[in-house]
Structures are given as C-alpha cells and as structure tokens.
Amino acid sequence: MSCTERLDAATLADYWLGLLGQGEEEHVEEHIFDCRECSGELAEVQAMAQGVRALARAGSLLMVVSESFLNHARGRGLNIRRYDPPPGGSVQCTVTAEDDLLVGALAANLSAARRLDLSLCDPTGNEQFRLVDIPFDAGSGNILWQQSITFAKAAPTSTMVARLIDVRDSGEETLLGEYTFNHTRTLPGPGAW
Amino acid sequence: MLLIMELTPTELVKRIAGGSDREAEGEFCRMMGPRIRLYGLRHLRDSQSADDLVQQVLITALETLRDGGLREPEKLASFVLGTCRMTVLNQRRGVRRRQQLLDQFGVDMLAPAPSAGPRLDHEKLANCVQGLKERERAVIVMSFYDQETAADVARFLSVSEANVRVIRHRAIHGLRSCMGVAL
Numbered sequence: 568m569s570c571t572e573r574l575d576a577a578t579l580a581d582y583w584l585g586l587l588g589q590g591e592e593e594h595v596e597e598h599i600f601d602c603r604e605c606s607g608e609l610a611e612v613q614a615m616a617q618g619v620r621a622l623a624r625a626g627s628l629l630m631v632v633s634e635s636f637l638n639h640a641r642g643r644g645l646n647i648r649r650y651d652p653p654p655g656g657s658v659q660c661t662v663t664a665e666d667d668l669l670v671g672a673l674a675a676n677l678s679a680a681r682r683l684d685l686s687l688c689d690p691t692g693n694e695q696f697r698l699v700d701i702p703f704d705a706g707s708g709n710i711l712w713q714q715s716i717t718f719a720k721a722a723p724t725s726t727m728v729a730r731l732i733d734v735r736d737s738g739e740e741t742l743l744g745e746y747t748f749n750h751t752r753t754l755p756g757p758g759a760w
Numbered sequence: 761m762l763l764i765m766e767l768t769p770t771e772l773v774k775r776i777a778g779g780s781d782r783e784a785e786g787e788f789c790r791m792m793g794p795r796i797r798l799y800g801l802r803h804l805r806d807s808q809s810a811d812d813l814v815q816q817v818l819i820t821a822l823e824t825l826r827d828g829g830l831r832e833p834e835k836l837a838s839f840v841l842g843t844c845r846m847t848v849l850n851q852r853r854g855v856r857r858r859q860q861l862l863d864q865f866g867v868d869m870l871a872p873a874p875s876a877g878p879r880l881d882h883e884k885l886a887n888c889v890q891g892l893k894e895r896e897r898a899v900i901v902m903s904f905y906d907q908e909t910a911a912d913v914a915r916f917l918s919v920s921e922a923n924v925r926v927i928r929h930r931a932i933h934g935l936r937s938c939m940g941v942a943l
Contacts, residue, residue, distance in 0.1 A: 576936055577929035583802060584903055586910065586925075599795060601837035606795045611878045611941055612932075613798060616904045618885045623905035628890060630897050633916045639906045701894045702917045 570602045579605070579612045626668040626716035631685065631701045633711065640668055650748065657747035662719040664754060669719050673710040673731055675744040677703055680733045683743075685712060688728040690747075700734075724752045773833035776825040788825070789818055792840050799844045804851075813851070817843050881939070888938035896931035899924060 574595060581587050582595045599606045622628055623636075624645070637647055645667035652658035654674055662669055677683065685698040703710055710731060727750065731743040767775070767787060775784035796817045800810030821843050824830060830839055889897060895917055902908045902916065910921040917924065 576941075577932045580928070580932045581925075584907070585802075596799065596841055597838065599798070600792075600841040603791075606798065607878070609798055610794065611936075613801060614878045614880045615885065615935060615939070618880045618882055619889060619900055619904040621882065622886055622889055623901050627886060628897070628901065630901065631894060632898075633902065633906075635908060635912065635916075636902065636906055698894050702898045704916060704918060 570604045572598075574598060574602075574605045574608065576608060576612060579609050580616075583609070583612050583616055624667075626713065627718075628713065629696075629698070629715045629718070630713055631698065631703070631710055632670065632713045637668070637670065637711065652746040652748065654744035654746065657749055659749050659751065661751045661753045662716065664720070666716060666720075669714045669716050671712045671714065671729065671746065671748065673712055673729060673744055673746050674708060675710070675731050677705045677708065677710075677743070680705060680743065681736070682734040683710070684732045684734055684740075685710065686730040686732055688730060690726040690728065692728065719750070720754055721756065722750060722752065723756070725750050769836035770833040773825060773830055773836055776822070777828040777830075779826045785822060788822070792821070793818065796840065796844055799841070800848075803848055809851075813844065813847060816847050816851070820847065884939060885935075888935050891938060892931055892934055895927055896934065899927045900931045900935070903928060 578587075578595065582592060585592075587595060599609055624640075624643070626645075637649075640647060646665055647668045647670060648660075648662055648666040649670045649672060650658045650660050651672045651674070673685075680703065683701050683703050685701050686694050687696045687698075688694050701710065712729065727748045729746045729748065731745075733741040733743050735741070767784070772784055772788055772791075775781045776788060793814050796814045797810045800813035801807065804810055804813065817840065821840055824839075824843075830836065889900065892900065898917065899913055902913050906912075908916075910924050914921045914924045917927075919927075
C-alpha cells in the first residue's frame with residue numbers, strides 16, 4: 568500500500584475543506600485509503616488546519632479580519648473587545664483577562680483605494696510595523712484590524728497610531744485615515760516594556 | 761508486542777480470514793484506524809464522532825474479514841472506504857449492537873492510537889502564519905477557521921474565486937515550507 572503518485576498538499580487541503588467536486592473527492596478518498604504516504608500527508612494538513620483554527624480562536628494573530636470572522640467568533644462564545652475610533656481621532660482603550668479578541672474598526676472611504684497598507688506607528692509617527700496589501704471591501708467603509716490579544720494583554724500603558732494608506736502603482740502614498748489608540752494597562756504586570 | 765511489518769493487503773486478508781490471528785487484526789487496525797479517523801473528521805467534523813466511526817468501521821470490517829467475506833483481498837482499501845461511507849450513512853442506527861460488538865472484539869484494540877497523528881509545533885506555526893502575506897493569511901484563516909465558501913472569501917478580498925484558489929494553494933505551500941514539511 569504505497570504511493571506511485573503523490574497527491575499535492577494543496578489538493579489535500581482542498582479535499583479537507585470540501586472544495587473538490589464529487590468525482591475528484593471520491594478519487595482522493597480512494598487514493599488516501601490505499602496510500603500510507605498520502606494518508607500521512609492528509610494527517611499533516613489536518614493538524615495544520617487544527618493549528619490554524621486554534622491560533623484564530625486564541626486571537627493571537629495580527630491581521631485584518633472580516634465581519635463574518637467576528638460573527639463566527641461570537642457564535643463560539645468568544646468575547647470581542649472592539650474600538651471604533653473616528654478618522655483623525657483617538658480612543659481610550661484597554662483589554663481585560665476576559666477578552667478573547669481585540670479589534671479596531673478603522674472607518675475610511677475606501678472606494679478609490681487600489682492597494683491598502685496598514686501602518687502601525689509610535690506616538691511620534693515613526694512606523695513600527697506595516698501590513699502590506701491588506702484585504703478590503705471597497706464598499707464596506709472600514710477595516711477590521713485585529714491586534715494580537717496576547718500582545719495587548721502583555722502591553723504596558725502606551726499609545727499606538729494606526730494609519731490606513733492607499734498605495735498607488737507609482738508608489739505614491741495617500742493617507743486615508745489616522746487613528747490613535749491610547750491603551751491603559753488594567754491587568755497586573757510591568758508598567759513598561 | 762509482535763509487529764507484523766509490511767504485509768500486503770492480500771496477506772493480511774488471508775491471515776485474518778482464519779478468524780484467530782489477533783496480530784494480523786491488530787496490524788489491520790493500526791494501518792486503517794488513522795485513515796478511517798481522517799475520513800470521520802472530514803465528514804463528521806467532530807473528534808468524538810470520528811473516534812466512534814473508527815470503532816464501528818473496524819468492527820464491521822473485521823467481522824467480514826474473519827468470515828472470509830472479502831472476495832478480492834487486493835481491494836482491502838476500497839472495502840474499508842466503502843464501509844466508512846456506509847457507516848456514516850447509517851451512523852444513527854445500531855447503538856445497542858455496537859456496544860455488544862465492542863465487548864466481543866475488545867475496546868483496546870479498536871481504539872484509535874492517540875499518538876498516531878503528526879505533532880505540531882504551535883509556536884512555529886504561529887510564526888509561519890504571521891509570516892504569510894496579508895491576503896494569504898486572510899484566506900487561510902477564513903478557510904480553516906470560518907470555513908467560509910470560496911465565494912465569500914473572494915468577495916472579502918475583491919478577487920475572483922479562481923484567484924482565491926491560487927492564493928490558498930500558495931499559502932498552503934508557503935506554510936508547509938516554513939514548517940519544514942517536504943512538499
């Protein structure tokens with residue numbers, strides 16, 4: 568029961584996600600049951616899928632998320648702490664031990680945006696980190712940015728500035744919105760990094 | 761414990777057909793148990809249900825094999841897969857009979873080995889997922905966590921479904937490469 572033809576990991580992932588047509592799915596199943604190596608590969612894909620789910624559930628990823636992601640998390644009983652600072656404005660924020668996910672909703676007119684970057688800066692405006700070419704729905708009017716809850720729970724009282732930047736093909740950058748998050752630490756821990 | 765290494769399906773089927781070769785039966789369970797469990801996880805999406813399926817399918821298959829009921833031994837894998845499909849279809853039936861058979865065959869042998877699956881370095885995976893491009897990460901999380909349709913993911917990313925597939929495949933390969941899994 569060994570393989571003469573290995574299934575590609577992406578095909579196995581598509582199988583796992585139920586994205587194959589019926590005929591292809593049956594073919595993949597026949598192969599997996601007959602092949603030690605590919606069943607092992609599928610087990611690795613399954614473990615990876617489980618790991619990604621655990622990461623998403625833990626809220627530890629810094630990323631842009633969708634409304635449906637938040638609805639899914641709410642449906643699973645997760646506590647979401649969400650802040651909606653106005654463009655050009657600021658918000659006082661914190662995170663508690665009971666919070667599972669931390670989200671900032673960044674309102675902006677995205678209708679003309681081509682490529683959107685999210686720049687995270689210190690209070691003086693120096694960029695610390697940039698999320699390049701983030702996914703966005705031009706008609707939604709906002710970006711849901713998830714900060715790592717692990718990071719936030721460990722963070723001392725501090726200020727972070729988020730900037731939404733439209734990047735043209737020429738490289739020219741246009742600021743679409745700036746949002747200041749004044750984080751106050753309410754969990755026990757160090758007062759500074 | 762005596763391990764039977766690299767028996768062909770035909771050899772395995774012939775030995776089990778005698779009805780008293782517990783080592784061959786054990787090897788059959790070790791070989792097929794993880795594959796049945798994956799099938800169960802894929803179709804039932806629940807760990808407990810997948811474990812139950814492993815026991816039910818192994819019981820049913822062993823009954824047939826002990827009785828010499830598999831006419832074409834080289835088709836052992838297809839036979840087990842077919843049993844999986846039938847069992848999932850009929851999974852709501854026969855709870856009492858299952859317990860009776862569990863007693864007859866023994867729970868220990870039929871239980872899926874907990875250490876059979878690959879071990880995952882969660883910290884490394886976190887770094888690898890965070891290291892993906894933004895759109896790749898979004899696709900991976902939306903697919904595996906939300907289990908969103910390709911159409912929903914495509915709408916969120918403002919790209920075509922075909923493009924989502926390309927991004928997903930690139931991300932899968934990127935993750936496996938980052939994790940050090942051979943492609």
